Amino acid sequence: MTIVLHGIRNCDTMKKAFAWLDGQGLDWRLHDYKKEGIDRARLEGWVAKLGWEALLNRAGTTFRKLPDAEKAGLDAGKAVALMLAQPSMIKRPVAVAGEALLVGFDPARWSATLK
Template identity: 60%
Template structure:
């Protein structure tokens, strides 16, 4: 089940209201939403389509019925506003992927004296420098993929 899927895993009936709500965890179909039940959480996962860690994270979300939007850095890039928002929540250093090939291929001058502003410039110029995935779940930001952390967030 991918991010564009609108299948429903559960059905909840409300006989007293004469209605039924068909829902998927964190994704309520508008056509069946009852007044006052607007509780869905917008989940967006940011990363690169072919990244192995991204594949694991997306598979976990799919398996657990979490609807999400996928933002691919390679095709859509990333703006400074997102980087600043995430850094405000988790710090800029966890966002910078120093373990990857892209970072190792930077010149010594590019690697030297990295501060927040320089890190943002580098990450915007080369989105592969952003640790993956970055998951935004209703304003809560999770960097990297660890099943136990996803379980706490969505379980």
């Protein structure tokens, strides 16, 4: 099974994930938001499974630069719209392996799920 990593190639966390996967000898491919974007159905599926709070990167520069009015009153619909408009607001990486869906790079959690 090939693991699909969703994110941005030049992100430091993504680079750690690439190295970890290579070190484990796992097959993976990158879905780069900068080149391929993200479709609404996929993003809404992730939100249904994990919740928008797990996916929206509030600590990132892109989110922090938003006007306060856009950050106010966040709900699933508004969060999905923000992430679709600017995929860099999606926490990275999102790893998809079969039915497994992991957000963020955590070697212990990844090892338990992906091996």
